[in-house]
Every structure is written in structure tokens, then in C-alpha cells.
Amino acid sequence: MTTDVIVIGGGTGGYSTALRAAALGLDVVLAERDKIGGTCLHRGCVPSKAMLHAAELVDGIAEARERxxxxxTLDSVDWPALVATRDDIVARNHRGVESHLAHAGVRVVRGSARLTGPRGVYVEGAGELTARRGIVLATGSRPRTLPGLTPDGRTVVTSDDALFAPGLPASVLVLGGGAIGVEYASFHRSMGAAVTLVEAADRLVPLEDADVGRHLTRGLKKRGIRVLTGARLDDASVAAGSVRAVVRPARGESRTVEAERLLVAVGRAPVTEGLDLAAAGLTTDERGHVVPADWTRLETAVPGIHVVGDLLPPPSLGLAHASFAEGLLVAETLAGVASQPVDYATVPRVTYSSPQTAAVGLTEEEARNRGHEVRVNTMPLTAVAKGMVHGRGGVVKVVAERDGRVLGVHLVGPHVSEMIAESQLIVGWDAEPSDVARHIHPHPTLSEAVGETFLTLAGRGLHQQ
Structure with a gap:
């Protein structure tokens, strides 16, 4: 079979490429060996945020009573009912994506795919395919594990199967303090588990601003989560449905942590096994990523072969919304339509825990390391009325050039994932604090704290002097 574009992998990057390419009049074949939607829809973003919403409802019951x-009172959590609601949300999204692909005229073939050359793909059950315009690699990623720890889906779990492990454990040890680990620690704490969260770096969410990590840690500890940073796993043993782990901090003596479940959330690795990159003249870097030769087109060293999603190394972020943008770029490139490269500096980064974090642009440390003379302003969310209403703390931090544009915006607190889009525009359009200060934020809202922070930087401080 000959077609214009062959997409290997039906996750967010793959199906967005296919939909956009088809909309531009290209003949598209999408090869997927599992379910359309990939990790994000079936094992990650969507089901985990559904569970975190349920956790927020549980937390609300306690807040209603105590504050x-x-x-x-919370009678109990009907785990099967909670799971059924989650799965219904996933199933409806899944049907929606498949319907979109069918309506767009994308031909979906089921089976494992491998490259046979610069324009050739073999799909089990479908045979040899040839692409006139190009091939798009979108095979995603899988959870990384640690030596000596074998996930069993019950006692030792990864982020891919944590949602599907049976029941609610009474205690959980989470290894990894990035966004995934923090979210799962937050969820299990809301559901009543004793949670220990271990991160090897000196702070949680170590790729974010140091103040974000500090305020996040404070919020998690306030909820009763035991946070150990600068700590590593020395040893772990599984017996009788529980885990006994030895954790070594950067300073002090090792400590033993016992839990019913161990969740390993130490990052994700690109999936290229069975893809036979060599057949098309491609290789990977030392971490398994497929590196573009041209980032403006996400095209590899082999002309006509493009890559999107988790196969990409930094500065790509391994985030679903970044994958959507990458898919649009590649589809438009293959169709010969002018398209802007993905500006990774303006892609929002969100952790959906309680408290949430959201950021866009440079951290203060990154800005200083790049030679910027910066001015920084921070404002607690509790300095505005709506922040007092929520009563959960949090902060707004803005990093700007000394006499120029905004370089980064960093938020911690309730619902900040819904507040970050404004800051994406601020950073992406090179706005200065005075530009933002001209616009009026509604009162009383949490977003008002963002507006107040910029007012102060612009020399027009009202409630913050």
C-alpha cells in the first residue's frame, strides 16, 4: 500500500499528526499496536486527573467539616464505583478520538510496525507500506525502573499500572519527586494512606523554580506526607504483600520505611524496541531518544522521517500538550504549509497535586545563569481575598528582566493549573510587567494575585507595596 504519510504510534503526538495531515488533504495511515490515545489517555494524563478530582472531593469533605x-463525614470510598467513573471518562475520550480519525479519513491499522527503509514501514497483519511524503515516529515512552525492583502490578508498581493496582493501600512509598510521583503521593494521601515521598535531588520537582519546590514541599507536609529529599533507595525487599525499604539521606543515618505499596516514578524512557531504526539509517542518543537534525521541522537526519512526542530529547518536555503542538508542526511541514517551530520555553508545566504547581518560562536560577539581570517579585495567594477563602497557601512568583520582558511565571496553590494560560501568553509575547499591569483581573479571584504581582513590578503596587 502506498500513502502520503505513515504515522507509527497513536498517542497524543501520533494522532494529532494524523488528524492535521488529513485535514490538509494528505492520505494518512496510522499504525498502532495497542489503543489509540496512548499512555496519556489510557494510563496517564486522563485517568490520573480523574482520580485526582475524586481526591479533591474527598479533601473537600474534610475541609467542610474542619474549617x-x-x-x-466520609462514610467510605466505593473503589469499584470510583474506578467505573474513571474508566467511563477514558472510554468516552477513546471513542471520541477514534471517531475523529475515522471522520477525517485516517486509515488506522492495528499491529506492531517497523521501518524497512527511509520510506518503508512493515506492519504486522497489514504488510508493507510506502510513504510518498514521509514517516512520523510517535512510539512514546514507558516507565523507567530501578535495578532490583521488578514491578508486579500489586505491591511494586510503576506510574503506568499504579491506577490499576487492586484497592487502596493503607501506606505507600513513592520513589521520585517529579510531577508524576508528587501527583500519586497526593492522591494516596487524600485517600487516607500514610505516604512517604523520596526524591534524590535536593528538592521536589527539581526542574522547577526552587521556590516552587519549597512551597510544594510545605503544602504536602502540611497534609501529612513525609517528604525526604536528597535521599536514595539503598535496598528494598518484598514479602507477604508489603515492602521494606532502606532509604539513605544525603546526611544522617539510613532509615527503614515499610509500606503496603511501592510506587516507582523515576522518569520515563523512549520506546524504540522493534522499530528497527537502523533499517532507515537512524540511531538514538545515549538515553534512547531520536534526535532531530532540524528542530524547526522535527525532521531527523534521514529526510522525510520526523519524530514527535516522548521519543524527542530535551528541550522537548514529554508532555501531551507539547506533543499536540509537535504533531501540528510535522503535519503542516509534510503538507508544505508554513508552520512556526514549537517554542518549548512557552509550554506550560503543571503538577496536578494538592497543592498544584504551574509554570512557564525560565526559573530564577536559569535566568541568572543565562546572564540576565533580573528582578523578582513574589506574592502569597493568601494576600488576596480569594486566597484567604481557599486557605491553602500558595504563591505567585514572577521573574523579569531588570528593565524588560517577563522571563518566567511560577505558581503554587489551588487551581493554578487553570491560571497558567495567561502567563503563557505573557512570556510568549515578550510582554513587560507594565503591559500586564494595564489589564484588570477580576476581584475576588486567585488570578488577582497574578495581576497584583505585575502591578508591583510595574511600580503601581496596590495591596503589595
Whole structure:
């Protein structure tokens, strides 16, 4: 079979490429060996955020009782009912994506695919395919594990199967303090588990601003989560449905942590096994990523072969919304339509825990290391009325050039994932604090704290002097 474009992998990067390419009039074949939607839809973003919403409802019952005088109690969590709602959300999204692909005229072939040359792909069950315009690699990633720890889906789990492990454990040890680990630690704590969160770096979410990590740690500890940073796993043993682990901090003596479940969240690795990159003249870097020769087109060293999603190394972020943008770029490139390269500096980064974090642009440390003379302003969310209403702390931090544009915006607190889009535009359009200060934020809202932070930087401080 000959077609214009062959996409290998039906996750967010793959199906967005296919949909956009088809909309531009190209004949598209999408090869997927599992389910359309990939990790994000079936094992990651969507189901985990559904579970975190349920966790937020549980937390709200406690807040209503303890803070607002609403005499509410939590009888129990009906785990099968919670899972059924989550799975219904996933299933409806899955049907929606498949319907979009069918309506767009994308031919979906089921089976494992491998490259046979610069324009050739073999799909099990479908045979040899040839691409006139190009091939798009979108095979995604899998959870990394640690030596000596074999996930069993029950006692030792990865982020891919943590949602599907049976029941709710009474105690959880989470290895990895990035976004995934923090979210799972937050979820299990809301559901009543004793949680220990271990991160090897000196702070949680170590790729984010240091103040973000500090405020996040404070919020998690306030909820009763035991946070150990600068700590590593020395040893772990599994017996009788529980885990016994030895954790070594950067300073002090090792400590033993016992838990019913061990969740390994130490990052993800690109999936290229069975793809036979060599047949097309491609190789990977030392971490298994397929590196573009041209980042403006996400095209590899082999002309006509492009790559999107988790196969990409930094500065790509391994985030679903970045994959959508990468898919649009590649589809438009293959169709000969002018398209802007992905600006990774303006891609929002969000952790959906309680408290949440959201950021866009440079951290203060990154800005200084790049030679910028910066001015920084921070404002606690509790300095505005709506922040007091929520009563969960949090902060707004803005990093700007001394006499120029905004370089980064960093948020910690309730619902900040819904507040970051404004800051994406601020950073992406090279706005200065005075530009933002001209615009009025509604009162009372949490977003008002963002506006107040920029007012102060612009020399027009109202509630913050």
C-alpha cells in the first residue's frame, strides 16, 4: 500500500499528526499496536486527573467539616464505583478520538510496525507500506525502573499500572519527586494512606523554580506526607504483600520505611524496541531518544522521517500538550504549509497535586545563569481575598528582566493549573510587567494575585507595596 504519510504510534503526538495531515488533504495511515490515545489517555494524563478530582472531593469533605462548620463525614470510598467513573471518562475520550480519525479519513491499522527503509514501514497483519511524503515516529515512552525492583502490578508498581493496582493501600512509598510521583503521593494521601515521598535531588520537582519546590514541599507536609529529599533507595525487599525499604539521606543515618505499596516514578524512557531504526539509517542518543537534525521541522537526519512526542530529547518536555503542538508542526511541514517551530520555553508545566504547581518560562536560577539581570517579585495567594477563602497557601512568583520582558511565571496553590494560560501568553509575547499591569483581573479571584504581582513590578503596587 502506498500513502502520503505513515504515522507509527497513536498517542497524543501520533494522532494529532494524523488528524492535521488529513485535514490538509494528505492520505494518512496510522499504525498502532495497542489503543489509540496512548499512555496519556489510557494510563496517564486522563485517568490520573480523574482520580485526582475524586481526591479533591474527598479533601473537600474534610475541609467542610474542619474549617467551615459543615458537619460532614466520609462514610467510605466505593473503589469499584470510583474506578467505573474513571474508566467511563477514558472510554468516552477513546471513542471520541477514534471517531475523529475515522471522520477525517485516517486509515488506522492495528499491529506492531517497523521501518524497512527511509520510506518503508512493515506492519504486522497489514504488510508493507510506502510513504510518498514521509514517516512520523510517535512510539512514546514507558516507565523507567530501578535495578532490583521488578514491578508486579500489586505491591511494586510503576506510574503506568499504579491506577490499576487492586484497592487502596493503607501506606505507600513513592520513589521520585517529579510531577508524576508528587501527583500519586497526593492522591494516596487524600485517600487516607500514610505516604512517604523520596526524591534524590535536593528538592521536589527539581526542574522547577526552587521556590516552587519549597512551597510544594510545605503544602504536602502540611497534609501529612513525609517528604525526604536528597535521599536514595539503598535496598528494598518484598514479602507477604508489603515492602521494606532502606532509604539513605544525603546526611544522617539510613532509615527503614515499610509500606503496603511501592510506587516507582523515576522518569520515563523512549520506546524504540522493534522499530528497527537502523533499517532507515537512524540511531538514538545515549538515553534512547531520536534526535532531530532540524528542530524547526522535527525532521531527523534521514529526510522525510520526523519524530514527535516522548521519543524527542530535551528541550522537548514529554508532555501531551507539547506533543499536540509537535504533531501540528510535522503535519503542516509534510503538507508544505508554513508552520512556526514549537517554542518549548512557552509550554506550560503543571503538577496536578494538592497543592498544584504551574509554570512557564525560565526559573530564577536559569535566568541568572543565562546572564540576565533580573528582578523578582513574589506574592502569597493568601494576600488576596480569594486566597484567604481557599486557605491553602500558595504563591505567585514572577521573574523579569531588570528593565524588560517577563522571563518566567511560577505558581503554587489551588487551581493554578487553570491560571497558567495567561502567563503563557505573557512570556510568549515578550510582554513587560507594565503591559500586564494595564489589564484588570477580576476581584475576588486567585488570578488577582497574578495581576497584583505585575502591578508591583510595574511600580503601581496596590495591596503589595
Amino acid at each position: 467551615w462548620g459543615v458537619k460532614s
